[in-house]
Structures are given as C-alpha cells and as structure tokens.
Amino acid sequence: MPSDNRKRAIRAYMAEHGVPYAVAARHIDQANGNGEAAHRHPRPALDFLADLPYSAGRGVDTDLATSVVAACRAGCPPCQDALIPRLLTQRPTVAMLACAVFGWLPGAGLASATTRAWQPLAQQAHRDGDGTAAFTAVADMTPEQVSELLEDALDMWAAGAADVHLVHLDDDPDDALDELAGGDLDSPPSTRSAR
Numbered sequence: 422m423p424s425d426n427r428k429r430a431i432r433a434y435m436a437e438h439g440v441p442y443a444v445a446a447r448h449i450d451q452a453n454g455n456g457e458a459a460h461r462h463p464r465p466a467l468d469f470l471a472d473l474p475y476s477a478g479r480g481v482d483t484d485l486a487t488s489v490v491a492a493c494r495a496g497c498p499p500c501q502d503a504l505i506p507r508l509l510t511q512r513p514t515v516a517m518l519a520c521a522v523f524g525w526l527p528g529a530g531l532a533s534a535t536t537r538a539w540q541p542l543a544q545q546a547h548r549d550g551d552g553t554a555a556f557t558a559v560a561d562m563t564p565e566q567v568s569e570l571l572e573d574a575l576d577m578w579a580a581g582a583a584d585v586h587l588v589h590l591d592d593d594p595d596d597a598l599d600e601l602a603g604g605d606l607d608s609p610p611s612t613r614s615a616r
C-alpha cells in the first residue's frame with residue numbers, strides 16, 4: 422500500500438473509531454497484510470457463488486469476495502480500502518458479485534448509470550443461466566466503470582439483498598422484495614454504515 426494511501430486510511434480509521442494514531446495504524450497494517458494477519462469480520466458463507474453461472478466459467482476468488490462483503494457489512498473502511506483494489510483486478514469475481522444481486526432485482530434503484538445500463542445483461546444471465554454476456558461486458562468496462570459497478574453491488578450486498586434472494590430461491594421473487602423493502606426501511610443500503 423502506498424504510504425499516502427496508508428496515511429489516509431489511518432486518518433479515516435481514527436475519525437471513524439475515535440482511536441489514537443498507533444491503534445489505527447496497527448489496524449490498517451493488519452488489514453493490509455495477508456488474510457491470516459488481517460483482523461476478521463463475521464464472514465457470510467458465499468462459496469456457493471462459484472457454482473453460479475455468473476462468471477462465465479472463469480476462475481473466481483470467493484475468499485476475497487467474502488472478505489470484501491464482510492468488511493462492507495462491518496462498515497470497516499480500512500479493510501474495504503485494502504481489499505477492494507485487489508477485487509477490482511479480478512473482473513470475473515466482480516461480475517459474479519454484481520450478477521448475484523442485480524441479476525434478480527427488477528431495478529437498480531439509485532445505482533450508477535453504468536450499473537443501470539449493464540443490469541439487463543445480469544438479468545439475462547439470471548434468467549438463462551448463462552453469464553457470458555454479462556461477464557464480457559464487465560471485462561470490456563473501463564476501470565472507472567468497474568469501480569462504479571462494484572460499489573453499487575457492494576451497497577446491495579451490505580444491505581443483505583443477496584441473502585434475501587437465497588432464502589427465497591424457490592419462492593416468488595416478489596416475496597423476497599417485500600421482505601427486503603420491509604427489512605431495510607430504516608437502514609438504507611450503504612457500504613459505509615456499520616451494521
């Protein structure tokens with residue numbers, strides 16, 4: 422991690438958690454280490470994502486995806502800052518995470534124009550069980566567009582959208598949406614909110 426980024430992350434952590442510099446620095450350095458060294462957030466079980474067709478047969482890093490979702494749900498900026506740049510270099514994994522939420526949602530809500538333009542391909546992947554077109558579009562995105570798509574997807578993951586979907590895999594999607602709407606009325610999706 423470049424030292425400017427490290428300092429910025431440390432300051433952000435100090436502001437967020439009200440801890441001294443040394444404590445924040447230790448947290449940041451741990452978060453930037455290997456998985457073993459990083460401090461842990463409660464990890465959702467996301468290994469099943471690799472079995473979905475959303476990465477079009479490409480290798481995906483479900484461990485990294487799980488770490489990022491965990492950091493977003495925990496509202497931990499230093500972990501997000503450390504892990505998201507790594508995730509952005511793995512477009513099949515980004516496509517997997519994004520399809521897993523935007524594939525079944527009827528709309529992309531407040532998502533970026535990039536995500537709204539891409540969502541029909543995710544819906545097609547979900548409907549047809551073939552993520553090739555959705556992944557290819559992600560592979561062709563500019564770095565800025567991939568970043569926008571991932572940020573939108575992580576907002577949804579942080580809000581628990583995918584979990585609701587999975588609970589209702591055999592049910593009417595409208596029920597899942599009702600539950601999502603009811604459950605999140607008081608806490609709008611945000612990767613930055615502690616949950």
Ligand SMILES: [Zn+2]
Pocket residue numbers: 452460462492497499500501
């Ligand atoms: Zn953390």
